Amino acid sequence: MTVTAYCACRECCEWKRQCLIGPPVYATGPHRGARKKVGITSDGTRAKKGVIAADITRYPYGTRMHVPGYGWGEVHDTGRLIKGDRIDVFFKSHRDAVAWGKQRLWVTVIR
Template identity: 40%
Template sequence: MKKIILLLAVITVLFSGLPENSATAKSKYKNITVSATSYCELGRTATGFDYRTNPKAKAIAVDPRVIPLGSKVYVPGYGTAIARDVGGRIKGKIIDVHFKTRKQAITWGRKKIKIKVYSY
């Protein structure tokens, strides 16, 4: 009986020092309220990403002073996207959400939403 208790104590000590797994670890993110517009483009982004070879990719254009390029961003109503582009009119807390078709972009319109920018 003493051996079992000692074994359980050793196992507890060993596992208490391990880092949390991804299922229980808290993600680090920052909430930002932005004005979200939309666009439809089939060329290359500022980071060199090609929409023609990746037509299903979810991407947004950002002001890199607010959201770093390459950041993973959750956009309500759109999903998780990567900040891959910049735009001449994207200044401050404005994002431009990429859609495959002009119809989808027009349907999105302009919205004020709260996004989550995950640290990377």
């Protein structure tokens, strides 16, 4: 599969997806009132390491995948350009996502 990477920043959001980032929310608890950004995937879970965007007509939500160099992840997201044998793995930092680039890898899929 072709494996690309993304994070929750505005840049990754704008160049390939509808928009992963929800409206700013206000934290509760000790940081009450502070603005924070949240990344929410298309199936409503929080974007975090291990979240994979895939073509859900082939790989439905919840499909487990092992990506060499990334580890285990689960499909919780989609993307406009994510079709067929192409997936997108989530990284917390934009630098890590850019460093990943685009790779052709053997991905293990657990159905």
